[in-house]
Amino acid sequence: MNKPKVGFFDFACCEGCQLQVANMGESLLDLLGVVDLVEFREVMSEKWDGHYDIVFIEGSITDSHAEERVKKIRSRSKILVAYGSCAAIGGVNGMKNSFNLDEIRKYVYGRDYRFFPSSKTKAVHQVVKVDYKIYGCPVYTPEFIEVVKNILRGLPYDAPDKPVCSECKLNENECLYEKGLVCLGPWTRAGCNAWCVNNGNICYGCRGMLSNPALNAAKDIIAKYNLDASLMKNKFDMYNKCREKEDNGE
Ligand code: SF4
Numbered sequence: 001m002n003k004p005k006v007g008f009f010d011f012a013c014c015e016g017c018q019l020q021v022a023n024m025g026e027s028l029l030d031l032l033g034v035v036d037l038v039e040f041r042e043v044m045s046e047k048w049d050g051h052y053d054i055v056f057i058e059g060s061i062t063d064s065h066a067e068e069r070v071k072k073i074r075s076r077s078k079i080l081v082a083y084g085s086c087a088a089i090g091g092v093n094g095m096k097n098s099f100n101l102d103e104i105r106k107y108v109y110g111r112d113y114r115f116f117p118s119s120k121t122k123a124v125h126q127v128v129k130v131d132y133k134i135y136g137c138p139v140y141t142p143e144f145i146e147v148v149k150n151i152l153r154g155l156p157y158d159a160p161d162k163p164v165c166s167e168c169k170l171n172e173n174e175c176l177y178e179k180g181l182v183c184l185g186p187w188t189r190a191g192c193n194a195w196c197v198n199n200g201n202i203c204y205g206c207r208g209m210l211s212n213p214a215l216n217a218a219k220d221i222i223a224k225y226n227l228d229a230s231l232m233k234n235k236f237d238m239y240n241k242c243r244e245k246e247d248n249g250e
């Protein structure tokens with residue numbers, strides 16, 4: 001039986017999700033046993049000019065060249081996976097959407113900024129059809145493997161639409177609000193097994209907001225712990241600016 005041809009591609013991102021895949025160790029060897037990896041810039045120099053069965057897209061779409069490129073990749077692929085928060089929700093690159101584009105270009109590129117095109121950040125599904133999304137900054141390896149298994153079996157995958165707190169509680173962590181910290185777990189999509197909190201950190205909301213976040217609970221928490229609501233919003237903006245664009249119907 002022919003193994004599925006698989007390609008990995010990156011757009012605007014830090015490439016941390018590729019590294020996460022490249023560092024999977026034995027699981028990577030298992031994966032390579034069942035797929036034919038034909039393109040993955042970070043780990044091999046070969047290129048593929050045929051059709052792909054599965055492509056993994058990392059990074060968000062931030063200019064017209066990137067839009068054109070991802071559309072071409074889509075047209076050559078049966079299944080497209082947006083992996084990592086940059087690709088799946090726009091992620092940190094979405095912070096650009098809060099500012100005037102020309103001002104940002106001047107700041108980054110200096111006086112020759114007009115030679116460097118830029119547009120509002122988009123998640124991959126805001127440009128092309130996406131068949132699977134894997135959230136996280138970076139992706140959580142056990143979930144990545146689960147999604148790959150589902151793809152290979154022809155099954156769908158939906159990340160849990162419940163808060164990180166649900167996993168955090170099962171891990172018996174002491175809630176960080178009780179320690180005077182601000183954690184975005186109550187409104188952030190689970191699926192990472194509360195990775196950061198297990199390791200003594202807050203949840204930064206990297207997997208994006210739940211489809212139906214408990215806004216009243218947010219108000220209660222802000223009141224109970226005497227928090228600054230604008231600080232909470234800033235924290236959410238780190239990963240969720242592209243969602244705002246969607247919510248506004250843009
Ligand atoms: S999701 Fe995070 S780790 Fe992955 S490429 Fe984007 S910034 Fe890097």
Ligand code: SF4
Nearest residue numbers: 165168175176183185
């Ligand atoms: S530490 Fe964060 S994720 Fe855990 S229960 Fe508290 S708010 Fe939720």
Ligand code: SF4
Nearest residue numbers: 192196203204205206
């Ligand atoms: S705990 Fe929060 S910030 Fe950390 S990986 Fe999970 S969703 Fe992302």
